[in-house]
Amino acid sequence: MENSTEFLEEIAGKAYEHGFVTDIEMDILPPGLNEETIHFISKKKNEPEWLLEWRLKAFRAFQKMELPTWQNFKMPEMDFQSISYYAAPKQKAKYESLDQVDPELLETFKKLGIPLNEQKALAGVAVDAVFDSVSVATTYKEELKKLGIIFCSFGEAVQEHPELVRKYLGSVVPHSDNIFAALNAAVFSDGSFVYIPKGVRSPMELSTYFRINAANTGQFERTLIIADDDAYVSYLEGCTAPMRDENQLHAAVVEIVALENAEVKYSTVQNWYPGDQDGKGGVYNFVTKRGICKGANAHISWTQVETGSAITWKYPSVILQGDNSYGEFYSVAVAKGKQIADTGTKMHHIGANTRSRIISKGISAGNGQNSYRGLVQIGAKANNARNFTQCDSMLIGDRCGAHTFPYIESKNNTATLEHEATTSKIGEDQIFYLNARGIDTEKAVELIVNGFAKEVLNKLPMEFAVEAQKLLAISLEGSVG
Amino acid sequence: MLSIKDLHAGVEEKEILKGLNLEVKPGEVHAIMGPNGAGKSSLASVLSGRPNYEVTSGTVTLDGKDLLDMSPEDRAREGVFLAFQYPIEIPGVSNINFLKTALNEIRTYRGEPALTAKEFLALSKEKQKLVEFDAKLVNRSLNEGFSGGEKKRNEIFQLAMLDPKIAILDETDSGLDIDALRIVSRGVNKLRSERNAFIIITHYQRLLDYIVPDFVHVLSDGKIVKTGDKSLALELEEKGYDWIKAEAQQ
Numbered sequence: 046m047e048n049s050t051e052f053l054e055e056i057a058g059k060a061y062e063h064g065f066v067t068d069i070e071m072d073i074l075p076p077g078l079n080e081e082t083i084h085f086i087s088k089k090k091n092e093p094e095w096l097l098e099w100r101l102k103a104f105r106a107f108q109k110m111e112l113p114t115w116q117n118f119k120m121p122e123m124d125f126q127s128i129s130y131y132a133a134p135k136q137k138a139k140y141e142s143l144d145q146v147d148p149e150l151l152e153t154f155k156k157l158g159i160p161l162n163e164q165k166a167l168a169g170v171a172v173d174a175v176f177d178s179v180s181v182a183t184t185y186k187e188e189l190k191k192l193g194i195i196f197c198s199f200g201e202a203v204q205e206h207p208e209l210v211r212k213y214l215g216s217v218v219p220h221s222d223n224i225f226a227a228l229n230a231a232v233f234s235d236g237s238f239v240y241i242p243k244g245v246r247s248p249m250e251l252s253t254y255f256r257i258n259a260a261n262t263g264q265f266e267r268t269l270i271i272a273d274d275d276a277y278v279s280y281l282e283g284c285t286a287p288m289r290d291e292n293q294l295h296a297a298v299v300e301i302v303a304l305e306n307a308e309v310k311y312s313t314v315q316n317w318y319p320g321d322q323d324g325k326g327g328v329y330n331f332v333t334k335r336g337i338c339k340g341a342n343a344h345i346s347w348t349q350v351e352t353g354s355a356i357t358w359k360y361p362s363v364i365l366q367g368d369n370s371y372g373e374f375y376s377v378a379v380a381k382g383k384q385i386a387d388t389g390t391k392m393h394h395i396g397a398n399t400r401s402r403i404i405s406k407g408i409s410a411g412n413g414q415n416s417y418r419g420l421v422q423i424g425a426k427a428n429n430a431r432n433f434t435q436c437d438s439m440l441i442g443d444r445c446g447a448h449t450f451p452y453i454e455s456k457n458n459t460a461t462l463e464h465e466a467t468t469s470k471i472g473e474d475q476i477f478y479l480n481a482r483g484i485d486t487e488k489a490v491e492l493i494v495n496g497f498a499k500e501v502l503n504k505l506p507m508e509f510a511v512e513a514q515k516l517l518a519i520s521l522e523g524s525v526g
Numbered sequence: 527m528l529s530i531k532d533l534h535a536g537v538e539e540k541e542i543l544k545g546l547n548l549e550v551k552p553g554e555v556h557a558i559m560g561p562n563g564a565g566k567s568s569l570a571s572v573l574s575g576r577p578n579y580e581v582t583s584g585t586v587t588l589d590g591k592d593l594l595d596m597s598p599e600d601r602a603r604e605g606v607f608l609a610f611q612y613p614i615e616i617p618g619v620s621n622i623n624f625l626k627t628a629l630n631e632i633r634t635y636r637g638e639p640a641l642t643a644k645e646f647l648a649l650s651k652e653k654q655k656l657v658e659f660d661a662k663l664v665n666r667s668l669n670e671g672f673s674g675g676e677k678k679r680n681e682i683f684q685l686a687m688l689d690p691k692i693a694i695l696d697e698t699d700s701g702l703d704i705d706a707l708r709i710v711s712r713g714v715n716k717l718r719s720e721r722n723a724f725i726i727i728t729h730y731q732r733l734l735d736y737i738v739p740d741f742v743h744v745l746s747d748g749k750i751v752k753t754g755d756k757s758l759a760l761e762l763e764e765k766g767y768d769w770i771k772a773e774a775q776q
Contacts, residue, residue, distance in 0.1 A: 469617065473577060478614040480598035481574050481607075482628040482684065483635070492627060496618025496667070 074131035080104065082130050083231055089131065090200050090234075093207060099220060103230030106221035113223065116358060117416040117448055118385045121329065128294060130232045130265070189247070194278075195240040196251050199267055202238035209240055213271055217300035217335045217364070225296040225331040225358075229265045233298070236266035241276035241307075250506050252281040268299040272307035274340065279310040281509055293318075295354075297332045305340025305367065310348070312505050314513050316520075317353035324383030327355025334361035338370030341396070346373035348504045350513040351386060352520040360418065362391035365399035365427075372401040375501040377513075379520055380413030380445065389418040389450070394427040394460070403434040406498045409445035410521055416448040421462060423455040430460045438468045439497050441521065469497070491518035527552050527723055528692050533584035535572045541582070542568040544748030550692065553720040557734055557759060558727045560745035561767045566727045567611060569745070570696040573725075574608040575601050588692065602628075603635035605691030609681035609698050616668040621680065622650065624668050625687050632688060653686040657713035675706040682713040693717075694725045699733040711736030731763040744770050 074085060083104055087097040112120050189196050195206060202210050220230040237253045253268070272278055282299075295317065303309050311334075320327025330353075336345035347361040357380075363372030374390035392401035407415040421432045438447035449466055471493050479489035495502065495514050502510050502517075528550040535543040542565045550556055560566055572579050573586065575598035586593045593601055616624070630640040641649065654661055659679055669677050678698050685693050695714070699707055714724065714737050726737060734742070734756060742758040743750045746767065751774040752758065762770075 472614075475614050475616055477576055477598060478610065478616070479624070479628075481576075481602055481610075482624070482688065483599050483602035483632040484624075484628050485597070485599045485631070488627065488631065492619050492624065493616060496616065496620075496623075499618055 072132070074129050076127050076129045078125050078128070078130060078232070086131050086232060086234060090203070092203055095211060096203060096214075099215065100231050103220035103227045104232075107224060107227035107231055110221075110224040110227060116387045117418070117450070118356065118387060118414060121356070123294065123329075125228070131234055189249075189251075192245050192248070193242040194245060194247055195238065197238055199233070199236035199238050199269065202269070206238070206240070209271065210238070210269065213269055213300065213302055215300075217302060217337045218298050218333050222333060226298050226333040229267060229296050229298045229333070233265045233267040236268045236297070237270075238268070239270040239278060239280065241272045241278045243273040244275045245273075246277040247279065250279045250281050252283070264293070264295045264297070266297050268297070269302075270300070270309055270311070271302045272304060272309045272343075274305045274307060276304075277308045279506060280312070281506065282311070282313045283316075283509075283512075294329045294331065297334075299332070299334040299361075301334075301336030301345055303336060303338050303340070303343035303345050303370075306342045307340065308344040308346075309336065310346045311336070311361070312509060313347075313349040313351070314505075314509060314516065315349065315351045315353055315357070316516055318355075319353050319382060319384050320355040322382060324355065327384075328353065330354035330357045330359065332357075332359040334359060335364065335391075336362070336372070337364040338367045338372065338396075338399075340370075341367040342369045342371075343367045344371045344373075346375070346504070347390065348373075348375040348501065349377070349388075350498075350501070350505070350516065351376070351378040351388060352516050354386075355384060357384075357386045357388055359388050360390055362393070363401065364393045364395065365401065365430075366395045367399075368396040369398045369400075370396055371399070373504075374401075374403045374405070375504045376404070377406045377408065377498040377501045377517065378415055378417075379408045379410070379517065380415040381408075381410040381441075381520060382413060383411070384413045386413070387416045387418060389416075389420075391420040391422070392432060393422045393424070394430040394432070395424045397426065397428040398430070399427055400431045401433075403432070403436075404500055405434075405436045406501055407436070407438045407447050408441065408494060408497070408517075408521065409438065409447050410441035412444050414446045414448070416450060418450040418452075420452040420454070422453075423457050423460040423462075425456040427457050428459050430457065432460075432462045434462075434464045436464075436466045437497065438466075439494070440468065440470045487518075490521055494518065494521050527589055528725075529585070529587045530573075531585045533572070533581065533586060535568065535579055535581040535584075537568075537578055537580070542748055543572065545584070546745075546749055548725075548743070548750060550723045550725065552691075552723055553718075554741065555718065555724045555726065555737065555739045557739035557742045557756075558725060558745050558750075559729065559731075559742060559759065559762055561771075564745040565748045566745050567696055570608055570611075570694045570725075570727055573601075573694055574598060574606060599631070600635070602688075602690075603632045607685055607688055607690035607693045609678075609685060609693065609695045611696040611698075611700065613669050613672075613677040613681055615670045615672075617670045619668045620665055621668050622664050625650070625684060628684075629687060650687065653683060656716055657682050657686045658709050659683040659686075674701040675703065678702055678710060679706065679713075682710050682717075686713065686717055690722065692723050692725065694727065696727050697729065698726075699728055699730060707733065708736060731759045734759045746771055746774060749774075 083100050087100060218226050221227050239251060241247055270280060301309050317328035317330055338345055345363045351357050361374060365372050372392050378386040378388050380386040390403055403419060405417045407417055409415040417436045423430045436449050440447055447468060451464055453462055476486055476489050494517050502513055505513055530546055530548040533543050533546040558566055581594050588604055626646050633640055663676060669680060698710060739756055742754050742756060744752040752770050
């Protein structure tokens with residue numbers, strides 16, 4: 046008889062599927078971080094003076110900051126001087142069409158399954174692919190342009206739409222917000238920029254695919270999304286990284302601004318390399334994501350499926366400033382092997398009648414440690430604010446951990462706050478019950494885990510949801526014991 | 527159809543089944559009764575392939591195929607069905623999605639095409655009606671928050687859907703009130719055919735008033751010590767098990 050424990054452990058050891066390295070000539074800055082580095086990056090990107098100044102301001106703030114100590118894991122040593130802060134494929138910095146892109150690069154994207162080729166991309170996904178630090182190609186740009194939608198690399202936005210960038214950059218995540226955000230502000234190399242004009246609904250999902258390729262490079266991309274009055278956009282971010290022994294730092298910043306009646310949905314499927322069985326290598330994912338519902342009735346929704354990275358440290362948040370605005374956070378986080386996930390959200394209720402909804406599903410397996418950390422803050426003027434929080438944890442095996450740190454601060458007694466939490470365990474008896482109905486262990490785990498995460502997966506756009514389901518199943522096979 | 531020969535099995539070195547023999551032919555219903563600890567539920571576990579049970583000797587074949595060599599899922603795909611004594615709750619997995627997965631896994635194994643959503647729903651409706659299963663429960667999470675009776679009735683609904691060759695009912699009557707017992711029995715009786723067979727494990731004669739067995743076996747200390755027809759069940763109800771144990775020792 047098949048021993049389900051052994052079987053599952055075997056699959057848990059399944060190699061990271063996206064672990065290939067692309068051999069392309071890179072333009073790399075030697076490791077090290079000082080004001081020269083920042084001048085170099087800014088010059089390389091032909092940036093205006095104000096942006097260089099902003100970067101330098103951030104760098105000076107960064108130098109005075111310490112690594113945080115409040116997280117529920119031991120912060121690894123980080124030598125910011127050993128990282129290379131700029132890596133770009135050694136080709137023309139800008140591509141007029143896909144024909145000019147290095148075929149090997151295109152091959153990489155093909156392996157990742159990104160529909161970069163416009164002919165193939167009829168599925169309706171516009172992709173801005175960030176390969177290490179430079180945005181390679183943006184599809185569908187022309188079509189979007191007709192509607193007045195700007196979807197381009199951050200670097201391009203700085204050149205083409207400096208007024209918009211200058212107005213909103215750092216307006217949600219200030220340059221000195223936290224040490225990783227400050228680092229990002231100082232050295233960010235590229236990222237995506239989205240502007241949806243008044244009254245426009247983006248007719249397609251906008252998508253960015255991030256991938257870390259070069260050795261010893263941190264990836265510091267920066268995304269800025271602005272939805273003007275009555276605008277709507279759904280944005281997808283997918284991430285993978287090749288297998289490397291050493292840890293790679295990924296410190297991204299995402300800022301979202303939703304003006305009156307605007308709606309922004311931001312979905313992430315993160316599958317960075319988690320490190321090997323013994324916890325060697327893997328990406329340190331220290332990301333700051335925040336949105337502001339600036340106008341009345343604005344709506345920002347974060348959905349994340351986090352299955353990768355050695356450490357995930359991120360708390361996508363919403364500042365609910367406009368009256369009647371609405372913030373949502375839906376999360377599935379997996380910590381298996383030696384992975385650590387410390388993730389959650391912050392909902393800052395400032396305006397009246399603001400609402401927020403938090404659904405967090407943490408899955409821990411192997412020796413994984415999964416923490417939900419959340420803050421719901423009700424300001425003095427946030428009359429009739431409402432929050433609903435649900436944190437569910439699933440444990441697979443008996444060596445992993447699930448932790449919940451919900452914080453509530455209320456300065457207004459008209460607020461309604463609800464919090465629900467559950468912890469469950471995939472047991473061998475559940476697996477056997479499904480086995481006894483003809484379902485093998487692999488599929489059984491998939492059924493149970495997807496059932497557990499259903500509420501969150503349902504929030505993802507269709508094609509992403511299917512991918513996320515598979516990803517969850519793959520990353521958890523082999524974990525029941 | 528099902529042939530059990532000199533089966534010895536146990537858990538963690540403790541032998542529970544000690545040379546059990548049983549032949550089941552298509553169309554037959556066998557009741558297995560016996561005192562607590564005789565090994566009735568262990569038999570169900572061993573036949574369905576529950577982990578932790580170790581078979582030390584003997585054979586079990588289904589239509590000539592060696593069952594003991596198969597994983598639990600392959601046994602199910604070959605046509606073994608265990609109605610659990612304590613059905614398991616699986617939150618978030620809808621009953622219907624679970625059954626569709628199970629049925630299509632079994633069909634794929636047998637080289638049959640997977641059912642389309644429409645075909646599956648039609649089949650589900652038909653079987654719900656057949657075994658009088660509440661439509662509301664079909665879309666709920668698998669057994670989650672079901673009453674004891676609803677769980678048992680769900681086992682019978684699954685049995686109807688998966689249409690096995692041999693169904694083992696492990697104390698399906700325990701915890702059922704008289705109405706639920708009637709419904710469950712009616713379901714089983716409707717599902718009886720010349721192609722399938724049932725092994726019904728029970729403590730009480732009561733169930734056998736509704737599902738009339740062809741054979742009644744008494745299991746004691748890991749062996750079948752007496753076999754008779756349904757009148758044996760009545761005799762047990764009246765006299766208990768001690769006389770059989772004494773008889774067996776002679």
